[in-house]
Amino acid sequence: MTTVSRRAALTPRQLTRTADRISFVYLERCTVHRDANAITAQDAEGTTHIPSATIGTLLLGPGTRITHQAMSLLGETGAAVCWVGERGVRYYAAGRALSRSSALMEAQARQWANPRSRLAVARAMYRLRFPDEDPAGLTRQELLGREGRRLKDCYRAQAARTGVPWRGRRYLPGDFTGADAVNQAITAAGQCMYGIAHAVVTSLGCSPGLGFVHSGHELSFVLDIADLYKTEIGIPVAFDVAALDDADTDIGARTRRALRDRIHETSLLDRCVTDIKHLLLPAEGRDEPAESEQDVVTLQSDGGHQVASGINHDGPDDYEQGCW
Structure with missing residues (x-):
């Protein structure tokens, strides 16, 4: 029945x-x-x-x-x-977003649709990653160049810290085992970070495809968010795993377990939520507002105005309720 x-x-x-x-x-x-x-x-x-x-x-x-x-x-x-996957290090599927409101997705779309605000968000992402630098006024090409230099510096610093030989980033799609141990670990860590970011982006109701640094892929925004924590969490964990002298262990699985534990220790999922709201919403809109007694559903009108839904807007019966 x-x-x-x-x-x-x-x-x-x-x-x-x-x-x-x-x-x-x-x-x-x-x-x-x-x-x-x-x-x-x-x-x-x-x-x-x-x-x-x-x-x-x-x-x-x-x-x-x-x-x-x-x-x-x-x-x-x-x-x-x-x-x-384990502790969220893979993302497979999801059922509905956490919020009924489309406010965060609309904020993302507004920021993305304007080239100036899109660049402003990209700069804000850079500032979150490297708070010791001010990216104000930098072009996209300059941002990419500085990010590349900071990544190279991070690889060298982690190699010096762990004693792992570093010969540069090498990754051939489809040939995971063709790289050396540290490159395998970096690839595995990156894939895990994508899974975590995807879970958070989906649960908040944001669009995975509207990226501010990455573009042209269904997961562009997911890649943006995952990269926020690459030099702080992902790469250091990869070098820690590569430094362990155990040639018989599956380095991909070992990296996923190590990153899983680090994510749990640092409450990274909650931090992702805070950072996404910081990037997309104005300061006054970052705190969850008090919910009203009913869902807020409006219709878009001219000049950016919104009018009530559930009403017939034709002629004298403008305020006829339940027009469906």
Whole structure:
């Protein structure tokens, strides 16, 4: 017997504010089910109850199974769901964004559509990566040149720190094992960072394809965000792994495990959320606003104005409600 439409969708006022939720809950090797208004995670050690309204994004790692009822509850309470690798170091798929509002995606589109603001965001990204430099006034070519020099400096510094020989960045797509150990580790770390960034971008409802540094790819913005943490987290972890003298170990898997632990220690997922809001939103709009009692849906009109939806705007019946 169908249960469609038996329960009305919860309004934003009935939902826990995004700012008051746990940003990310990670589960692995368990069965996720529903018990009243909580989801349950059942494994060999027992059953854990998690109030669904407190979850921002649920990350489902390896070995998880989830029931239809659990997904239905998560959808009702406004939680995002992502299927990921260990600790989020891979991204596979996702179900709905965390927020009902399109504010962040619209802010991204506005910043991207104007060449000046697009360059301003690219400069802000550079400033986040290298806070000791001021990129104001730099052209895109100058930004790329400075980034290249900073990457070379980072590689040399990490080689000196770990004692790993460095002969330059070498990566041939499709031939992972053809590179030396440190280049394999850097490639594996980069792929993991892309997975993490993809999970965050998707959960926030941003467009993965509207990048400010990268362009022309469906994941351009994901690549932008992942690169924010390349020299601080990704490359140092790769050199640490390459410095371990263990030729019999799969360096790709070892790098993913090391990066997984570092991400967990540094709460990188939460930091990604903060940085994306900092880049896309004006200062006064970065804090989650109080939700109203109903969804905000408007229609676009001329001159950048917005008018009420759910109203017939033709002639004398302008204010006829429920015009559908």
